[in-house]
Amino acid sequence: MNKTRVAAALAILTFTLSATAADQVVAIRAGKLVDVVGGKVLQDQTILVSGERITAVGPTASTTVPAGARVIDLSRETVLPGLIDVHVHLTGDPNLHGYRSLGVSDIRAAMYGAYAARRTLEAGFTTVRNVGASGFGDVALRDAINDGELPGPRMRVAGYAIGIQGGHCDNNLLPHDFHFTENGVADGPWAARAKVREMAKFGADTIKICASGGVLSKGDEAGAQQLTLEEMKAIVEEAHKLGRRVAAHAHGASSIRDAILAGVESVEHASLIDDEGIRLAREKGTYLVMDIYNDDFILQEGAKAGMLPESLEKERMVGQLQRDNFRKAFKAGDKMAFGTDAGVYPHGDNARQFFYMVKYGMTPMQALQAATINGADLLGWKDRVGSITPGKYADIVAVGGDPLADPAALTRVDFVMKGGAVIRSDARK
Template identity: 75%
Template sequence: MKKALPPKLRSTFQLAASTLLLAAGLGAASQLASAAEQEALTTVIKAGRLVDVEASKVLSDQLILIQGDRILSVGPAATVKIPAGAKVIDLSAATVLPGLIDAHTHLTGNPHAHGYASLGTSNVRAALYGVRAARDTLNAGFTTVRNVGADGFGDVALRDAINDGDTPGPRMLVSAYALGIKGGHCDNNLLPPEYNDTGRGVADGPWEARAKVREMVKYGADLIKICATGGVLSKGDAAGAQQYTLEEMQAIVAEAHKLGRKVAAHAHGTSGINDAIRAGVDSVEHASLIDAEGIKMAREKGTWLVMDIYNDDYILGEGEKAGFLPESLAKEKEIGQLQRDNFRKAFQGGAHMAFGTDAGVYPHGDNARQFFYMVKYGMTPMQAIQAATISAADLLGLKKDIGSIKTGKYADIIAVFDDPLADVTKLTQVSFVMKGGQVIKPARAD
């Protein structure tokens, strides 16, 4: 039988317990009040010019009301009332746009260590390099990216670190390892036979490929990346040669779609592009040697084309210094201009086009340099901007959340103190960046 505490001691314990409960209650109340205050806090952006990518027009003197990470409302300054206590960001001298989207990046890739120089980089080091690349990309105005290929699940780790608030970076959809055939573009062909090295994304045959899709999804992939043809930067293959068969690609697409994942197909060569489209991939990356049949199928099936027509400049201009293989430089000389010419044909042929640059081949943060070439090869500045906003959001399956400045969407907003519709290269000089309602780069007029 337990003895009762003496009255004096019992009173002391009761007082201490009451004090602790009161402190806990006050702490909880304080946290609730802080959360409520945060939710109630409204930010207002005064936009001198606002690019409405959905309506293909520019609106003047607009107010954007933001609460938390979402846009509360958008409308003319004359009709929208600024709430009392709201934080006001004055961009009345700027052009305001939705945060940009790059649908083809490699944030863990070091653009200064290609070819054999890349062998000295561990997966952990690549992921840590990605921290800097993510910051540079976000500061350049790209608030969302699709990362299509990274070893060691480094892009999965980077995405999670950004989502957890450990490091700044764009919103990321990631593929982890790219899938391909043994000895193909997505294998590691730089080491001699005695190393018996095979890339983790290698999968030969339909059922092995299905299993590899399941593995990528198990470890965090948001989408599946495959190599339908050879590549420019790989050793020992022809960029235009088909690698995965139609049967293998059909198996991958069926498995990925069953698991709720889209499929992006690296494809330079004509037959590989066409079979990837027939297999039902969601996007064809590069599409360098696409022909009239491929353009027609892409248009009819709604397959997106993501054509990286800037980095030819970097590869041929900085290639030797960056460690590109001599055969890679030769391959780029063969297909670089053809890709740009086919970009024009694909656009004129009515194909669905989304902005993607292959960042990591060139330095991260230079993504917006591609806009110049998109306009040079057929698009208007508005169409190029739409490719990097509402169209890319559609490809990513995120159209309801990003891609335009509309009520209910994430407050992903950028600004430039010039008119990018008069000179699209001004998008390389982004002066203000907001992601999810948080100011990443405060406004400044250079």
């Protein structure tokens, strides 16, 4: 047999073996299955997975498992959909805040992102929205994960966050001598439109804007509005024209109001939201993404991580108000999605926020829905992720405890599957 025929035979064999592996059915025996769509827990269920997708879900007693299927026994576990965090910064190192961040190159940050992506996935977060990264590091990370080169969650990414000169999304740590302006800066409606086009050109599938000042930025007030209503309307119109959704960083009441009126899909942080903002978010269907775990890490560990004294003072001013307003907005009927600002605190600790969401007004099921079906809806991926439903990706996690009795159980994930591939399996036998 000549070399050409040998190569052809090997190619056919390789394709056949790959197809067989891809087509193998996996049957997951779930002792308890959290049905986030129905808001209930089902007992003794079997999930059938073929390739990347879920093909069937039903009671174990009446579900036929095909001959030759691989069986994964999670009969002593609580099984739930892969979790979704819609506000992360995977390329952000939580130990390098403030002036320490100036020594980090875009390339180094992207490399750190590979580590953070794996940590996040192993913690049970199979989908994230990365709302801001320098050097389009999040675009590169998303693409490497999609191409199978790195382990990590599914990603929506924003590239650079868009904001005003000297604002929260600019870098104000360097003196005038350096003449440095962050790449996401845009002043005026047409400059803002051009910046949206630039983000889209280089791979962003989400647009992030900074409507107000921030806690961890230098020289601004968290509650002060920065982008104008006119600028935000231009950004949203341009983003929607290009098929992108918009997330608005906004702490202050006026910036929250104008961001909602401009048509953003979500308001991030929303710390100082007032009654008008709560009403508008409910009427417009705007999601609120309130990172209410962060306060603990910033106040307890922020100084050691290099955060500026002024940032710690700003957090003392807004942290508890944000938690109180979370309770108020949720009680009023505003839509909530789970977002934590991971990168401010260590990646992989995302699930610590569930405790605070329950403490400040949600039931454990509602907190899980915020991190599954609500997050999927906000991302425009409700047909792909967010529930254990036939046709969706087989993104599945399991915990040994009962997260509906103890939300802290979600910080101890035993099993993670993404797209039918087992990422980790420490489940009890």
